[in-house]
Amino acid sequence: MGEAGLYQDLPAAKPKELRARGQYREFVDINRRAGNYPKVLRRTADGRTCQVTVWCSNDYLGMSQHPKVLAAMHEAVDEYGAGSGGSRNIGGTHAHDARLEASLAEWHGKEAALVFPTGYSSNDATLQCLLRVLPDPFVVSDELNHASIINGIRSTRADRAIFRHNDVEHLDELLSRQPHDRPKVVVFESVYSMDGDVAPIEGIVEVARRHNALTHLDEEHAGRSTTAEADWERLG
Numbered sequence: 001m002g003e004a005g006l007y008q009d010l011p012a013a014k015p016k017e018l019r020a021r022g023q024y025r026e027f028v029d030i031n032r033r034a035g036n037y038p039k040v041l042r043r044t045a046d047g048r049t050c051q052v053t054v055w056c057s058n059d060y061l062g063m064s065q066h067p068k069v070l071a072a073m074h075e076a077v078d079e080y081g082a083g084s085g086g087s088r089n090i091g092g093t094h095a096h097d098a099r100l101e102a103s104l105a106e107w108h109g110k111e112a113a114l115v116f117p118t119g120y121s122s123n124d125a126t127l128q129c130l131l132r133v134l135p136d137p138f139v140v141s142d143e144l145n146h147a148s149i150i151n152g153i154r155s156t157r158a159d160r161a162i163f164r165h166n167d168v169e170h171l172d173e174l175l176s177r178q179p180h181d182r183p184k185v186v187v188f189e190s191v192y193s194m195d196g197d198v199a200p201i202e203g204i205v206e207v208a209r210r211h212n213a214l215t216h217l218d219e220e221h222a223g224r225s226t227t228a229e230a231d232w233e234r235l236g
């Protein structure tokens with residue numbers, strides 16, 4: 001590739017390279033229809049549509065289509081308009097966001113809660129903040145943790161170690177090499193998305209407490225433990 005043509009050649013060469021490695025990502029044309037969860041309309045490259053069932057959504061309880069959720073959203077859009085118009089830093093906080101945070105905090109028996117727009121940003125921002133604020137922290141992360149966790153940790157200078165997936169003894173061993181009074185954070189998920197396996201939460205928390213470590217738990221997939229039908233019925 002010539003130097004002069006680098007900026008032109010690269011956008012063509014890179015996708016070719018990814019295709020050759022089988023890593024080129026193509027997005028599937030999937031269209032959810034309210035009231036039809038978890039069935040969606042898939043449009044194929046030749047323009048045909050067919051109905052398929054989606055098994056890879058994070059909307060485990062189908063709440064995005066619950067009539068009460070839809071009615072509340074319609075009401076909110078009519079009253080306040082769509083979107084926030086800017087981040088909290090720029091445009092301030094809406095009273096409903098503050099109410100949501102207060103209700104989440106109460107539900108979890110905590111002093112306060114902070115809502116993030118995505119799971120990715122919550123891991124990334126929280127870990128970055130925590131590991132920059134703690135003096136000389138040591139972070140231990142499960143080997144199968146999500147990219148947002150890895151990214152959050154990598155963007156700090158914290159000393160780190162990886163424990164074998166769901167292996168409490170390995171975690172114990174890694175933590176026991178650190179001074180008791182050194183700030184430590186154990187990062188793990190409750191339900192892992194790829195295989196649906198569940199972390200030994202009690203064991204991990206016990207080991208963390210024994211070694212004077214904080215825990216950071218990602219619950220992105222934990223909603224799976226309740227069936228969608230049961231929750232819909234409860235809401236009425």
Ligand SMILES: Cc1ncc(COP(=O)(O)O)c(C=O)c1O
Pocket residue numbers: 058118119120121123146148189193218220221
């Ligand atoms: C364990 C875990 N944490 C965080 C995320 C990121 O969440 P989001 O897609 O809401 O940004 C994902 C994505 O699926 C995930 O699997």
